[in-house]
Amino acid sequence: MDRLMNKHVPKVGLVSLGCPKALVDSERIITQLRAEGYVMSPGYEDADVVLVNTCGFLDSAKAESLAAIGEAMAENGRVIVTGCMGVEADTIMKAHPGVLAVTGPHQYEAVVGAVHKALPPVHDPKMDLVPPQGLHLTPKHYAYLKISEGCNNRCSFCIIPSIRGDLVSRPVASVLYEAERLVKAGVKELLVISQDTSAYGVDIKYATSKFHGREVRAKFYDMAKELGELGAWVRMHYVYPYPHVDEVIPLMAEGKILPYLDIPFQHAAPNVLKAMKRPANQEKVLDRLAAWRAICPDIAIRSTFIVGFPGETDADFEYLLQWMKEARIERAGCFKYEPVSGAKANELGLPQVPDEVKQERWERCMEAQQQISAEIFQSKVGREIDVLVDEIDEENEEAIARSPWDAPEIDGNVFLPGETDLKPGDKVRVRIVEAEEYDLVGERI
Numbered sequence: 328m329d330r331l332m333n334k335h336v337p338k339v340g341l342v343s344l345g346c347p348k349a350l351v352d353s354e355r356i357i358t359q360l361r362a363e364g365y366v367m368s369p370g371y372e373d374a375d376v377v378l379v380n381t382c383g384f385l386d387s388a389k390a391e392s393l394a395a396i397g398e399a400m401a402e403n404g405r406v407i408v409t410g411c412m413g414v415e416a417d418t419i420m421k422a423h424p425g426v427l428a429v430t431g432p433h434q435y436e437a438v439v440g441a442v443h444k445a446l447p448p449v450h451d452p453k454m455d456l457v458p459p460q461g462l463h464l465t466p467k468h469y470a471y472l473k474i475s476e477g478c479n480n481r482c483s484f485c486i487i488p489s490i491r492g493d494l495v496s497r498p499v500a501s502v503l504y505e506a507e508r509l510v511k512a513g514v515k516e517l518l519v520i521s522q523d524t525s526a527y528g529v530d531i532k533y534a535t536s537k538f539h540g541r542e543v544r545a546k547f548y549d550m551a552k553e554l555g556e557l558g559a560w561v562r563m564h565y566v567y568p569y570p571h572v573d574e575v576i577p578l579m580a581e582g583k584i585l586p587y588l589d590i591p592f593q594h595a596a597p598n599v600l601k602a603m604k605r606p607a608n609q610e611k612v613l614d615r616l617a618a619w620r621a622i623c624p625d626i627a628i629r630s631t632f633i634v635g636f637p638g639e640t641d642a643d644f645e646y647l648l649q650w651m652k653e654a655r656i657e658r659a660g661c662f663k664y665e666p667v668s669g670a671k672a673n674e675l676g677l678p679q680v681p682d683e684v685k686q687e688r689w690e691r692c693m694e695a696q697q698q699i700s701a702e703i704f705q706s707k708v709g710r711e712i713d714v715l716v717d718e719i720d721e722e723n724e725e726a727i728a729r730s731p732w733d734a735p736e737i738d739g740n741v742f743l744p745g746e747t748d749l750k751p752g753d754k755v756r757v758r759i760v761e762a763e764e765y766d767l768v769g770e771r772i
């Protein structure tokens with residue numbers, strides 16, 4: 328405390344935009360900065376410098392990133408930019424010439440170096456500012472676990488590989504020790520993320536590494552099995568339906584990892600998938616889903632779909648709708664195709680789908696999925712399940728929790744009326760008494 332009273336403590340403000348992967352980058356940066364004696368400032372006024380972690384995936388995200396940089400410049404004036412949009416340093420400097428430095432995605436050292444330059448650290452090694460599990464921007468009871476960077480796929484609508492490069496997997500022991508530290512620190516749910524979780528370890532030839540003296544392979548199944556032993560909920564995001572994913576389904580049936588797979592299908596019509604250059608583009612996906620459900624009937628699949636991709640015909644769209652009706656996946660978001668500058672899809676020479684057609688398809692896609700989700704979630708009424716409490720809403724006198732079928736931020740909730748004595752991170756057994764459009768209502772058993 329003496330140090331905090333006697334010296335000016337360098338304060339860094341942070342604006343974190345984009346996806347969970349960007350959030351993990353922000354967490355790593357602040358963990359490093361806190362270890363070096365910086366403190367994080369919640370507002371612009373107090374900060375000596377503001378870091379803006381940007382997203383550059385879609386043009387709309389770039390516009391949002393530029394606006395956030397503009398706001399930080401106007402409110403504070405000393406701004407460092409990092410993240411996916413950092414690869415477009417020229418665009419940033421043209422729009423905001425006063426920016427102190429621009430670094431790209433997962434360039435932790437470069438961004439920390441830029442902070443040192445703008446604001447030298449006041450390091451006191453006697454002060455242990457950082458807990459061993461690092462600092463997290465998510466509520467304490469769940470944490471994102473990033474297992475790799477980059478992607479070996481080349482989906483034609485996506486510029487992530489050109490921003491983040493090819494797949495680089497972390498050694499499995501490093502992933503598992505991080506997961507273990509998080510669980511010891513009170514984390515109840517681990518959300519496994521990457522660009523392509525099912526491809527984990529391909530780049531390092533599934534190299535083994537030692538976890539508590541045991542050799543573990545850097546492979547999707549082996550990692551999932553080990554994570555399943557840690558005692559927390561384990562949720563898998565960004566998985567593609569490759570044949571080897573089948574091996575993981577029994578772990579879900581045994582309750583080792585959550586019966587949940589986030590698979591961004593994006594479309595179903597073969598020629599659209601081909602133009603999109605999607606990985607695991609196989610005709611047998613419906614059979615695969617049926618086989619998974621036979622092993623683990625409780626599995627929830629969450630996905631995203633893009634409508635209005637260049638060249639998508641009425642027949643392609645009808646194919647998608649029919650596929651959705653057959654696949655009956657639990658949760659899905661639907662997006663209208665947006666051409667990203669630099670994406671290969673723009674060079675395919677395929678006709679653009681007019682905006683009004685995109686809009687109409689989007690509405691039909693959303694409507695079809697809403698109906699499917701509503702029917703599935705209606706069938707959960709009467710079930711007894713474990714839920715994880717996220718927050719207590721004192722005003723409405725209820726606890727807001729999630730089921731194994733709901734990921735934070737993107738899926739629904741389980742509301743528990745009257746349960747204000749619970750706290751975030753509590754796991755309780757409930758009976759589902761009602762299903763709403765996206766959410767469930769439960770009562771404690």
Ligand code: SF4
Nearest residue numbers: 478480482485487522
């Ligand atoms: S899998 Fe496709 S959409 Fe996802 S990051 Fe890789 S290239 Fe982009």
